[in-house]
Structures are given as structure tokens and as C-alpha cells.
Amino acid sequence: MQAKSAGSFKNKRGYPLLFLEKLNIQQVRCDVLTIFPEIINAYLNESILKRAQEKKILDVKVVNIRDFASGRHKAVDDSPFGGGAGMVFKPEPIFRAMDALKEDGVPRRVVLLSPQGKPFDQSMAEDFSREEKRFVFICGRYEGIDERVNISIVDEEVSIGDYVITGGELAALVVIDAATRLIPGALGDKNSIEDESFSWKMLDYPHYTRPSEFRGLKVPQVLLSGNHNEIWLWRRKEALRKTLKARPDLMEKIELAGEDKKLISEIFSEEID
């Protein structure tokens, strides 16, 4: 993320929003190295990430690694030394793609998406959303990339979970999405970040919308009451209830506020009844 002038912000009628130019606007800046640019572009061109790019708080350059492959077939994979199943991502096209990126002299933090990496979580997303350097996300394929890329180019490996997916593209998008959501202005309503799962270091509370009754299922009365204090307490309690049931491991990390202990004892007595 980088502090940057928002020179191109305009209001609905197209007038420049001059006051924004005086503000420092945070930005996630990254290059995504992939052999499937369409996968990355398809996701970037929808919804919040599309709007984040329009607002200049997300800047992504998608680089097709195959453009840096040599030979008639532009092969990016080869069989593994030592034998074994599958193919290995060749080092040369990735090194060449990195050389081309480095020509602009911009400092970069190079992340390899890998099931062997550090598990990605909300605090890492926060760290990424505050990064001053430009990121490079390298999306592996096949059995993985030639280890020399890891040794010479990569600063850190990041995993989106203890399972193996086919390529790093989905993982890169998960990281970019989670980090971008945390930049002020990415979401329409800043409260949406503050209320989400993990922001309270616990899971999110249940959400309801109209109709207030559907197929005999009623929205909890307190949410219709207009009493903001009662609504806050109900949400806090239901977030605690969900966390206790689904992710009790998170309870150790939560700094309990005064009313939380009372809410938890209420939950325990309700669940026993």
C-alpha cells in the first residue's frame, strides 16, 4: 500500500474532487505473474475490486509469464530432474518477467503463492494493506515452480490454507481481495469492515433483511426495535455464540469487554436449557 494523491477522483457529474488531492489515499499496488491472465482479469473486473481500481486504491498489473518464454512453443514447464510425476514450472520465464518488472526501479515485495507458505489470515491481510512496496504475486502451476525462483527471487511464501489447489491464481486473488477491502474507501460503508468476521477477532453476527417474516421464519424482534444499544448487545452476543460454537480456538485471542462475560454466561445457560 502506498500513500498517493487521488488526482483523478471525480464526483457523479464529473467535477474533480479537489479536496481528495490534499489527502493521502492508501493503495494496494501489485503485479501478478501468471500463465492465466484471464482468470485474474475476470475477477478484477467485477464488484468491489473493479470499483477499487476505478477509485485508484487498487493498482494491478497482470503479467503473462508465457510472454517471457522462449522457443516456438513458448513452453513454461518441463519434466522434473530426478524423475517423478508431473511437470515443473521452468525458472527462465519467471526470472525474465521479474527482470522486466525491475526496470522501473520500484521497490517490490515478492510473494509466492504456495501451500508450503505461511497461512494467510486477517492480520496478514492488514499487514499487506499497509505495505508501502509494490507486491509481486507469483502464481505457481504444475507440481510447483523450480526452487531457484524461490531461492533467488521470492521474499516470502503465502498459503491460503492446508489444501492443494491447481494454481496460484485463486490464492493471489484471495490475498488481493482481503487486503483491498481493508483500505478506507474500498467498501461503500466503512462500518462494513469494522463489523466483519475477525475484525472483532471473532466471527461475524447473523444478518437479516426484508421481509421481516418469510415462510414462518421471523427476524429477531430486537433488530426491528430501533434500540441501537440493544441491537449492539444482541449482535455482540450472537457473534460470541457463533464463535464459541464454530471456532472456539478464537476465544483465546479475544479481549473480552465487560459485558462479554455476562453475555457468555447467558449463552451457556441458554444452550443448556
Ligand SMILES: C[S@@+](CC[C@H](N)C(=O)[O-])C[C@H]1O[C@@H](n2cnc3c(N)ncnc32)[C@H](O)[C@@H]1O
Ligand atoms: C498443484 S499446486 C503444487 C503443489 C505442490 N506440489 C505441493 O505439494 O506443495 C500448483 C500451484 O498452486 C498454488 N497453490 C496450490 N495450493 C495452494 C495453497 N494452499 N495456497 C497458495 N497457493 C497454492 C501454488 O502456486 C502451487 O505452485
